[in-house]
Amino acid sequence: MRQFAGFGTAAQTNERYKFLLEHGQTGLSVAFSLHTIYGYEADNEYALGEVGKEGVSIDTLKDMETLFDSIDLSKISTSMTINAPAAILLAMYIVTAEKQGHSPDLLRGTIQNDILKEYIAQKSWIFPPEESMRLIIDTIEYCTQHVPQWYTVSISGYHIREAGSTAVQELAFTLADGFAYVEAAMERGLNVDDFAPRLSFFFNAHNNFFEELCKYRAARRIWAKRMKNKYGAKKPESLRLRFHTQTAGVSLTAQEPENNIVRVTLQGLAAVLGGTQSLHTNSFDEALCLPTEKAVKIALRTQQIIANESGVADTVDPLAGSYYVESLTNRMEEEAEAYFFKIEELGGVIPAIKANFFQKEIANASYKYQQEIEKNERIVVGVNDFQLREACSTPLLKIDDQVSKVQIDLLNKIRKNRDNEMVKAKLEKLKIAAQGSENLMPYIMDTVREYASIGEIISTLKEVFGTYDEDSIF
Amino acid sequence: MGFEALIDRLLKGDTRAAARLITIAENDIGAAEEIINSIYKHTGKAYILGITGAPGSGKSTLISTLTNIFVKEGKKVGIICVDPTSPLTGGALLGDRIRMKKHFTTDNVFIRSMANRGQLGGLARATEDAIKILDVYGCDIVIIETVGVGQSEVDIFRPAQSVLVLLVPGMGDDIQAIKAGIMEITDIFVVNKMDLPGADRKVSDITQMLELSMSFKYDYENLNQDHAIVHKWTPKIVKLNSKTGENFDNLLEIINEHKAFLKETGVIENYRLNRIKNETLQILKHKLTRKVEGLIHSNPQIDEYIRLVMDKSMDPYSMANLIIKLLGIE
Amino acid sequence: MSENRRIKVLVCKPGLDGHDRGAKVIARALRDAGMEVIYTGIHQTPDDVVNTVIQEDPDAVILSILSGAHNALCPMIMEKLKEKDIDDVLVAVGGIIPDEDKPFLEKHGLKGFQGPGTELKEIVEFVKTNLKR
Structure with missing residues (x-):
């Protein structure tokens, strides 16, 4: 039994995870914020109003580390609902476990990673x-x-x-x-x-x-x-x-x-x-x-x-x-x-x-x-x-717009504290690999380790892969 | 209602004024008349490009890529996308903007969707008005996009100086459509999605057809003139990929070649003359139809004629002649 | 108003959510009610929406937002419209809009708030009766 969850910042979602685990849930399920899903950083124009709204906001490995803080990744199974940037989030998960001292063969879980249905339905x-x-x-x-x-x-x-x-x-x-x-x-x-x-x-x-x-x-x-x-x-x-x-x-x-x-x-x-x-x-x-x-x-x-x-x-x-x-x-x-x-x-x-x-x-x-x-x-x-016409009085959970500010501050801090030369070098290596036919996972993991953001990794890949537009269908 | 203020703003290149004037022209033919009346002398600067093709042939993507190139050349581009109105409900779904790249700014690209509101031929009644408004607004190029599916959707050649017809490998039906009427109006055939299998096959299909029947677009334009020198333009074929931009140089070259042809041969003058004739004819049809409809519903004399036809003491042809007399245009 | 006036409606999806089923169904329903509907597709920034409004000159704009980004996106769109002196267009927002956010959005000039499960004819009626010109 696992329930889909994720909202706000990684720290907030981490709290919810601990609550769910205490109430008998046996696995965790991660929903991501839309800007993460599309590979934009939290301060991108397209992320306006979206940060932390539909799921947890993840920019760099740091956020992933916070998300699973005090949760032993060798003991739980995790389901991640992510598609277009799935390889990057999976890389972050593996590296987070690595930092907890667990080898990848101990990890259990699922990544959605189903891009075909995105073109068909989810967009x-x-x-x-x-x-x-x-x-x-x-x-x-x-x-x-x-x-x-x-x-x-x-x-x-x-x-x-x-x-x-x-x-x-x-x-x-x-x-x-x-x-x-x-x-x-x-x-x-x-x-x-x-x-x-x-x-x-x-x-x-x-x-x-x-x-x-x-x-x-x-x-x-x-x-x-x-x-x-x-x-x-x-x-x-x-x-x-x-x-x-x-x-x-x-x-x-x-x-x-x-x-x-x-x-x-x-x-x-x-x-x-x-x-x-x-x-x-x-x-x-x-x-x-x-x-x-x-x-x-x-x-x-x-x-x-x-x-x-x-x-x-x-x-x-x-x-x-x-x-x-x-x-x-x-x-x-x-x-x-x-x-x-x-x-x-x-x-x-x-x-x-x-x-x-x-x-x-x-x-x-x-x-x-x-x-x-x-x-x-x-x-x-x-x-x-x-029909019965009556006012709805269900109390609603709200994500306040502070989340966006908090997330952007976190991101700026990372940008300042990481080794930016190293980030650039690893992204360049990823780009060259993408032009060839090698498996990109090891290269992605290298960029993730240096705290490159999803936005940066995706932009690098876009330079090689291009993007896709769909025709209008009614 | 006067439109002086809006027209003043239009002449200064105000985007909202252009948009509002198009709306007014679409909704009210009387107002359209007033607007065109005051701006006509300022028209004639824009180059008008017609693009048509079956649904799914990639018109919007092609226009998007072309527009990008024009914008980089420093040109201002107007785009009018005409889609059919549902004959049952009078409504329309206009989805062409989706594929237009959104990094265009309002300063250099003006996109307008238009429903044809039941007019046959592929254009809306107000399309020509909108072209003129965008011309005066300051567009260097106005691109008109229509869904060309068969022999009846060929009106795009009336306002357009160059007509591009888009085809894709594989779809067999488009060749039939070309045979049935599109052939005669086409200046440039564009085989899109050139990376798909069958692109060369499509090119050879078109070539074969061209050999059988030369374009008579320009013959037609000279039809009513004595001693007209007939300059022939042999339609050209370009293979390209509008998503990647591959081979667009080629297309631009041919468009320029066609432009030069129109100018050097003087065909452009014929073309203008015919455009004016055609447009006048359209306006007359519209006006006369409205007038006759008004008459039929309100004139007691005509009620009388109708009763006579019902009694078989007159036939509909004779009645029509009498109505023409009533209109005083015999 | 005049001989051939049709109601022209812009259906937009601002923000990043890709759930366009509702927007598309509404677009079709408005078309079937005799309106001319421009559908812009997903991922529209506030600037995209305003540019489209300027060029297409619609009578109404329907924003469909299901991601919860309405409080950030809608006021920004309204402000940008105001900057351009556009005040004769009905702007409605639908999707998932909690009751408590409605007064805030109303203050910014937004109307509608039709959520999932709203009958299509209700939306058609709403557009027809709330036009500003």
């Missing part, structure tokens, strides 16, 4: 797709050799669904991404059984109970079949689809927020019945703000009640054999296969991204969904039916 890319893929395969290769207990890519359908896709689209597009990573890693010369067991998935749990649980079942089947038949995987762990599930943020309503507790419970139940390995239950106030402590606690309790009181987790695939569940699973599998065929026709995932195939499919599905609600063809309790 936080930096470089063009091909260059982004190189960085991902660099991290897969590096971890396979040095951080063997680390989950290298969390192939995510969550955001595809949040962007408005249907359940089948989430299933198909996510697995297509997964196969694209497998193919790219094999092209690099890696053995499928060496890296496949460290790939994991991250799905959404939306409202339609049976559709959701059949989605997970279909995903497991498709993955196992293809890994074995198409990619020649032999280890059972390579065929096994491991997945984390988060309940659908988009299903939460701002009206009567307490109803969200019930929604989350049903969604979590579907995920557990569908065989999820781990679960994040959303806090009921998330449609309004970053979750408050009370709401976070209720969400955690929801999981604990499903796991410990309901008994649903005691049996593997308890709904197997039900005529409805089996036929729905089959149908979803077939529909996903039809999508794979279309994607292949377009030349694969990256060409399909460039042709805006996914983006168009999702935009249409999401507009249709909204229209159904407007026309009352789809009922959302408290929103278009059974």
